[in-house]
Amino acid sequence: MSAERLEAPPLVDERSRSDSLVSPLPARSDFVLDVSNFSVVYGTGEHMVRAVNDISFTLRRSAVLGVAGESGSGKSTLVYAMTRLLRAPGLISGGVVNLNTTRSGDAGEETVNLVTASEKELRKIRWSHVSIVLQSALSALNPVLRVGRDFDEVLKTHRPDMTRAQRRERAAELVSSVGLNEDRLDRFPHELSGGQRQRIMIALALALDPELVIMDEPTTALDVVTQREIMNELQDLRARFDFAMIFITHDLSLLVEIADEIVVMYAGSIVERARANELYEAPRHPYTLGLLNSFPPMHGQRRELTGIPGSPPDLADLPTGCKFHSRCPYAMTRCRDEEPPLTSLGDSERSVACWLHVGGPGVSVPVELSRDATTKDRAHANGERP
């Protein structure tokens, strides 16, 4: 889409790229976040709801991980729990979230397990290492403070040595980096448009130069034109500040544009994980295919599309076996009884949780789920799928 995007190094080259940095420590690991077997539940006892189920992934430095899923798929719960922002009755029931807090100039390597970190440790990590941009900027910004105060308070807390003038200068620098005028700092949130507020949120998230920024549906409440501007802005910012990003949205086509790697969540579990363009061109899970088919194309012949039948599952009353089987056109007997594990397909870059792909020799994979990612035929570019 943009020049920055093209220059961003592909995932496979990440390791060699960090090695070539001026770092004196070649052993320095290239991940910023490593999540393994992470689970979250709401409530206890018989009313317990499993919102996030045994999720593992690794986010490399400067990479963008897209998390796609519908409401109730656990995507927001996942990031709130990961950053320990989740409040009761939400409860982390297991897993490890290792955050690499090593700065580029630091000697040695330091990782923190966010799940076991104390409040004191968390306070140090939050904002300076991990920051978050929420969906509703209007409710995230304090309505009775001028937005400049938000910047001032962050810097005052985390950089106590900065003078008032320095803080103001840094705030001005930040808002101009997201394409806003400096005088916006003296405005109240209600005086700004939705897009401007979201830009302020992004600038705030970058205030302390974090390694990881989490975006929870940052553009869902915005217009398509404003969304496009914010997305372009994000690409520019990533090229400048080089942060890793977890981008959550239900809009898969938006994710394909910005993310390097995408995980698709359904009912609290990862059902498919792949590089963005591979996921788009050659989806492997029936749910992913259904999601991709749910967006009417902008080109080509008008045809009837079907979307996904049924409705998203109730987490309190999940079906047995594969949680998608009741909505899946390819469901087999096995899908009703056994839950498919997330299995990698050939290379380690992609994995899918579906019996069609790991069911053994007796199962034939439908052609639309076994397409080759490299053959990009014309019908496909037109948004048409068999």
Added chain:
Amino acid sequence: MSETLNQPTSTPVQLSARHLTRHFTTRIPGRFMKAKHVVRAVDDVSLDLVAGHVTAVVGESGSGKSVLARMLARIVKPTSGELDLEGTPIAVGARRTLDYASKVQLVLQDPFASNNPVHHVRHSLERALLLHGATKGTVDELARAALTRVSLEPPDRFLDSYPHELSGGQLQRVSIARALCVRPSVLLADEPISMLDVSVRLGVLNLLKGLCDNEQLALLYITHDIASARYLADETIVMYAGQIVERSISTALVDEPTHPYTQLLIASVPNPADPTSQAREKAEHTTFAVADVGCRFAPRCPYAMDVCRTSDPPDFTVGEGHTSRCWLHASEPEAVSEVAPPERRREGETTKT
């Protein structure tokens, strides 16, 4: 239907709006009781809703599309303009009659907000039916029939549910059933899918399309998603700052947009199949830059000429049933001498600014 004598029977116009205008007067902050500011929310909009046809209105938030729907439903009184229901002129200044309400129904965006959370689905449906003249003995039957029409089957499962027990998609179907149970001839759907989960959106769109085709409903589909307008609607109208800037057959409008605003809208849609086609509108535009004189889009328009800043463009016909409110399409040569009209965009091409 009997009054539509002048209309050919194949395309009876159910609801026709002429020069609908709604201005809101706001006080300028700080100048108490003195300066007034007029927001031209909808300005001189004319459209026909035809039985069996879907008309889409596309625009960003603040473009006046919802005010237009509310005027057509007569919840908001127009500042000026005329409405014609099935050929009969409507006194727009008067209160809405029950008869009008039974002919023109509105479905709102958020099904969780538009369904009363403390009442059963049965209550919502039966109340509407009773108000519109159904008898106690028949309401149950009619309510079941209404739910069956929107594919909520078996109806018994849903009649005694509370809104919180249903998913967004199911609840939006209840809203549609509630609107349809009084047998309207016109359905106004104000962003009916934007609050729904991605996987159930198409189901609701297909339901609306089916109702239109099978029951000859005239449907106004309001959306900000131009791809869904292309999918569902026969005709698409693009609004900017209260005015219709472009209208055409849906596929023609999306495939060959002629107004710079439509081009910007289309280029902004995420399109992973063709990542080169993305617009890069730079710099901070006030979300709603509206010129007081001349073309309202001129402050944001990459092709803006002198004439755009001084006089408001009329509708130019650029194709069959395709009009564009832009000076670039004026036939007078002096008006277009400075900038060539933007090439009609073919798929995959980039609009270079």
